[in-house]
Amino acid sequence: MAASETVHVPVLPNEILEWLDPQPGKIIVDGTLGGGGHSRLLAERLEGQGQIIGIDRDPEAVQRTAEILIDVPVTCVHGSYADLPGVLDELGVEQVDGVLLDLGLSSDQLADQDRGFSFTVDGPLDLRFDPTQGEPASRLLDRLSADHLANIIFEYGEERYSRRIARAIVEARRGNPIQTAGQLADLVRRCVPRSGNTKLDPATRTFQALRIAVNDELKILDQMLARLPDCVRPGGRIAIISFHSLEDRRVKVAFRQDQRYVILTKKPIRPNESEIQRNPRSRSAKLRVAERAPR
Numbered sequence: 001m002a003a004s005e006t007v008h009v010p011v012l013p014n015e016i017l018e019w020l021d022p023q024p025g026k027i028i029v030d031g032t033l034g035g036g037g038h039s040r041l042l043a044e045r046l047e048g049q050g051q052i053i054g055i056d057r058d059p060e061a062v063q064r065t066a067e068i069l070i071d072v073p074v075t076c077v078h079g080s081y082a083d084l085p086g087v088l089d090e091l092g093v094e095q096v097d098g099v100l101l102d103l104g105l106s107s108d109q110l111a112d113q114d115r116g117f118s119f120t121v122d123g124p125l126d127l128r129f130d131p132t133q134g135e136p137a138s139r140l141l142d143r144l145s146a147d148h149l150a151n152i153i154f155e156y157g158e159e160r161y162s163r164r165i166a167r168a169i170v171e172a173r174r175g176n177p178i179q180t181a182g183q184l185a186d187l188v189r190r191c192v193p194r195s196g197n198t199k200l201d202p203a204t205r206t207f208q209a210l211r212i213a214v215n216d217e218l219k220i221l222d223q224m225l226a227r228l229p230d231c232v233r234p235g236g237r238i239a240i241i242s243f244h245s246l247e248d249r250r251v252k253v254a255f256r257q258d259q260r261y262v263i264l265t266k267k268p269i270r271p272n273e274s275e276i277q278r279n280p281r282s283r284s285a286k287l288r289v290a291e292r293a294p295r
Ligand SMILES: C[S@@+](CC[C@H](N)C(=O)[O-])C[C@H]1O[C@@H](n2cnc3c(N)ncnc32)[C@H](O)[C@@H]1O
Pocket: 008, 009, 010, 011, 031, 032, 033, 034, 035, 036, 037, 038, 039, 055, 056, 057, 058, 061, 079, 080, 081, 082, 102, 103, 104, 105, 106, 107, 129, 220
C-alpha cells in the first residue's frame, strides 16, 4: 500500500448517506475518520458548502487520509472522538448537524505489520490506535497478574477459556516475554479447542479483548455517548456502527435511557447479502441511528 492510499472499504455507505442526509451548508463530524471512505461520501454531497470534521486517534491514519481527501472539504484532526467538545471549540463550531462513529479498527491498521492487530502476520504486539500514548499490549501482558488478564480476556473477549489463557501467558513470560502477535496467537491456539463448526480463529476473542483494554475503548465510548447530545443541534442525527455486542449494547442502552436521544432505528440496520459478499468485513456491522431531541 502506498503512503497515500487506503485499503479500507466503508461499511453501510448508502445507509449512512440516507440517515445523515448530508446537504450543502451542513457540518457533520466523522468521529472515526480511518481511511476517509465515509468522510469522502459525505463531503461530496456538500457541493462545496459546509464541512466534514474527521477525527481519528491514529496519527498515521490522519496524516494519510488528509492527503487522500485533499480535494474535498474535510478538516482532519488527530484526537479522540470523546474530545469532540474541545475539537469543536478549537474550530469555533458550536453544534453540528450530524455525527458518525464507525467503531473498531480499519483494514489499513489490520494490514500494518508493525501494529500487531493481525495475528496472521507476526508484528510487534502493540494494538494501540495511537502509538504515541499509553502502553503497548506486550507491556500489559508482561505486567498484569493472571487474574487481571483473565478478567480482561473474559469481559472484553467473552472468552470462556480466559483463565487457561491467562495462566499460559504468565507461565510463558517467566522464560520469554510475549513480544509479537504471532507468539500470542500460537499460545492462545494451544489453550482453546477449535470448535468444529466455526472458521473463527481461536485467537480472535483474546486479541479483541486486549485491543479494547489497551485503548480503553468501552469507557471512551461511554464518555462520548454522554457528551454527544450537547454537540448536536436539535433534530441533528447520530449514526453509530458497531462490530460487537459489547459496543452495540452500550449504544442501545444510551439511546434508550438518555432523553436527549430519540431513537430512529428500533432494530439495528445490518448490511445486505450483496454488501457482505463485496466487503466481508461488514458481516458483523450493526448501525443504530438517533436524533437529537428538541430542547
Ligand atoms: C472502522 S475504522 C473507520 C473507517 C472509516 N469509516 C472509513 O470509511 O475509512 C475505525 C477508526 O476509528 C479510529 N478510532 C478508534 N477509536 C477512536 C477514538 N476514540 N477516537 C477517534 N478515532 C478512533 C481507529 O483508529 C480507526 O481508524
